Amino acid sequence: MNKKILAWGLAASLSISSLLQVPVWAASQTTETATVIHSANLRSQPSLSGSHIRYLNTGEQITIMDQVNKYWYKVKDTNGVTGYVTTSSSYISTTYKPPSVQLAPAVAAQKVIDAGMKYLGTPYQFGSSRYDTNTFDCSDFVRQAFSDSLKLSLPFDSRSQGAFVQTVGKTTTDWHRLKPGDIMFFMSYKGSKASAYDGIDKSQQTITHDGIYLG
Known part of the structure; x- marks a missing residue:
């Protein structure tokens, strides 16, 4: 998909560096x-x-x-x-507490991307089970990639994930500022022309889809 078209439907995105303000567990x-x-x-x-x-x-x-x-x-x-x-x-x-580590954003981003790539070819299923990796929908896939790579538990659905990352901060609606590993949130599709999105405050739209930006 052309990046410009993709950006028209973009409601917001979250920088990977913002997510790293949340404790990340190490092995x-x-x-x-x-x-x-x-x-x-x-x-x-x-x-x-x-x-x-x-x-x-x-x-x-x-x-x-x-x-x-x-x-x-x-x-x-x-x-x-x-x-x-x-x-x-x-x-x-138990009194067990998992150790935490602060990763450089670029390192964390690559870990997330590598984790997601392992599931390339997994069948899509809307409302897929959050307790196995046999199928994925968009938010389930994002959640699994972050869980596998950073042991970070995101909410189950895209809207809840959006609400969660807003509490972390550092979101943008400018796709030019995206970096690999960022979470992208999308509003409802309104057409393939930029004019279809004129006057829309994307940051206030209902989230209907999310994904991981590869660059």
């Missing part, structure tokens, strides 16, 4: 013991679609190896079996 170099306070499902992947390994029993001790994102720990049981379990304090009692 953990330490482990922490945790206690299962309510029987929890140990899964093969950090997703509700991950296959069931077994139930962790109430009172069982496990080792937290990493926090994948807001919702999942990577853990190991006393038999050395590894898997993923919910981070909910209703099930797991």
Whole structure:
């Protein structure tokens, strides 16, 4: 798509450097013991679609190896079996805190893009499940790329993502200022001519689509 046409429908975009004001988790170099306070499902992947390994029993001790994102720990049981379990304090009692790191914007942007490229060719499905990577819609794809690369949990849909990034700040409606890795938010399509968007305050339009800018 021609960049000029693309820009006409652009409601706003968020700089990757703004998102980096939100804590970014690094791969953990330490482990922490945790206690299962309510029987929890140990899964093969950090997703509700991950296959069931077994139930962790109430009172069982496990080792937290990493926090994948807001919702999942990577853990190991006393038999050395590894898997993923919910981070909910209703099930797991721990003092574990994921380490954080400040990445340079260009480094973070490339990590996001690389993470997204892994899913090239994944089928599109409107309203796709947020708990597996079998299909994606626009906001699900953006959310997954940021989760995989920066362990940053964005909201589930494009409008909520837009509301979230507005709280972080540094948005623009000028596509000339976009950099790779920025999140782009789009308003409803009104035509292929620039005149179709004359007089529209794009920053006030309802978000209907988003994506990651590649450059």
